[in-house]
Amino acid sequence: MNFHEYQAKQLFADYGIAVPPGRVARTPDEAVEAAKAIGGDAWMVKAQIHAGGRGKAGGVKYCKTTAEVKQAAAGMLGTKMETYQSAGVALPVDCVLVAQATDIAKELYLSVLVDRSSKSLTFIASAEGGVEIEQVAHENPDAIKTLNVNFVQGLQPYQCRELGFALGLNAKQVGQLTKIMLGLFRLFNEKDLALVELNPLAILTDGNLAVLDGKINSDDNATFRHADLAAMRDIRQEDPTEVLASQHDLNYVTMDGNIGCMVNGAGLAMATMDVIALEGGSPANFLDVGGGATKARVTEAFKLILSSDKVRAIFVNIFGGIVRCDMIAEGIIAAVKEVDVKVPVIVRLEGTNVDEGKALLKSSGLAITPADNINDGAKKAVAAAKAA
Numbered sequence: 001m002n003f004h005e006y007q008a009k010q011l012f013a014d015y016g017i018a019v020p021p022g023r024v025a026r027t028p029d030e031a032v033e034a035a036k037a038i039g040g041d042a043w044m045v046k047a048q049i050h051a052g053g054r055g056k057a058g059g060v061k062y063c064k065t066t067a068e069v070k071q072a073a074a075g076m077l078g079t080k081m082e083t084y085q086s087a088g089v090a091l092p093v094d095c096v097l098v099a100q101a102t103d104i105a106k107e108l109y110l111s112v113l114v115d116r117s118s119k120s121l122t123f124i125a126s127a128e129g130g131v132e133i134e135q136v137a138h139e140n141p142d143a144i145k146t147l148n149v150n151f152v153q154g155l156q157p158y159q160c161r162e163l164g165f166a167l168g169l170n171a172k173q174v175g176q177l178t179k180i181m182l183g184l185f186r187l188f189n190e191k192d193l194a195l196v197e198l199n200p201l202a203i204l205t206d207g208n209l210a211v212l213d214g215k216i217n218s219d220d221n222a223t224f225r226h227a228d229l230a231a232m233r234d235i236r237q238e239d240p241t242e243v244l245a246s247q248h249d250l251n252y253v254t255m256d257g258n259i260g261c262m263v264n265g266a267g268l269a270m271a272t273m274d275v276i277a278l279e280g281g282s283p284a285n286f287l288d289v290g291g292g293a294t295k296a297r298v299t300e301a302f303k304l305i306l307s308s309d310k311v312r313a314i315f316v317n318i319f320g321g322i323v324r325c326d327m328i329a330e331g332i333i334a335a336v337k338e339v340d341v342k343v344p345v346i347v348r349l350e351g352t353n354v355d356e357g358k359a360l361l362k363s364s365g366l367a368i369t370p371a372d373n374i375n376d377g378a379k380k381a382v383a384a385a386k387a388a
Helices: 005-014 027-036 068-078 133-139 157-166 171-188 220-225 238-247 266-278 296-308 325-339 354-362 372-387
Strands: 022-025 043-047 061-064 096-100 103-115 120-128 142-147 193-204 209-211 214-218 253-256 259-263 285-288 313-320 345-351 369-372
Touching: 005 022, 005 096, 005 193, 022 027, 027 043, 027 068, 027 096, 043 068, 061 068, 061 171, 068 096, 096 103, 096 193, 096 345, 103 238, 103 259, 120 133, 120 157, 120 171, 120 296, 142 157, 171 193, 193 345, 214 220, 238 296, 238 325, 253 296, 253 354, 259 266, 259 296, 259 372, 266 285, 296 313, 296 325, 313 325, 325 354, 325 369, 345 372, 354 369
Parallel strands: 259 285, 259 313, 313 345, 345 369
Antiparallel strands: 022 096, 043 061, 043 096, 103 120, 103 193, 120 142, 193 209, 193 214, 253 285
16 A cells, blocks of 8 residues: 555654654645644645656645745646656645755665565665666666665664765764664564655755655555554545455456456466467456455456456456366356456366366356467457457
8 A cells, every 4th residue: 555745754753753844735725824834934835646756747846935835736736647657647636745845955765675585674775866766776776775684683773874874974864864764664564564765865954864755655465453554545546446456355456458367366367467468468457366266256356357448358267276166157157147248258267176167157158268278268368359
């Protein structure tokens, strides 16, 4: 689950990490009141969407008067914003963050994530922060510093100090960085997060460190443990189909192709998409119905797939391990009838009760094309989509 900047900053503040004063506003008048409450003689008005690159899209404005704050908020609220990080989707701007403007001497970058290669929680830092951090990583990889944290020992203050000096910070700033990193380490573990990114982590002109922008992504598998985080979810920032899928315990990701995929198991789903591409086709979605798929879940899966008007064929690829193939077949038959599927459906079944499942599909009287294996199914699905 992703979070807005204002939500991330609140979590940072809860863990003793310095952030500039700021308030969220949902109307231009609220933005003015926020600026007055914060005080100072300049403010930043920042559109709140689940994507970076807002500054280049006009979503970050520097304001010297409350009239400018009101004008900036009015120009953002109620609009939709697309950035180079929003994957071609324009996201709704329902609120803005009004934050105290700060004088920046230098921008740094700091993030925390789970590094699967080292099997550890890892800090990534650079003395060259800002919106072009991806370009820095590509053009000057030596500028990127990494710190793998031992799972048993945890993050040690001396490691933070070593990283701070490697970034060229002075003794005072190294102390502040140590506090920030230790706070992030606690936040990451206590809230079961998947990613925290501070960009920029700024050195202000007074020499102090402050987080001017932040991104947080939590581990969905741990949401049941964190009601406070679940309450922060903004479904208007998410794909409506993916939101609906989550309500039925389906793992669904919208893609750009025209072949709908319904598979049980994430690994098999990815392999299915690969084979479709190998045969010259393009998947319309990633959809994992899970190992414990039921007839009702299969029906909902068909509805999700067909919610896209791009779909020209559906490839159902099921390996019956925990779930029985005959039960999946019953679900497919019921779904095709209930949803009134009008596109070709290709089904490959393998595993427990596969013969019973195939017999049910054959005797259904429905236009369902059987496949012998994953390659045969992909080939038939691609051909059917092209014919359609």
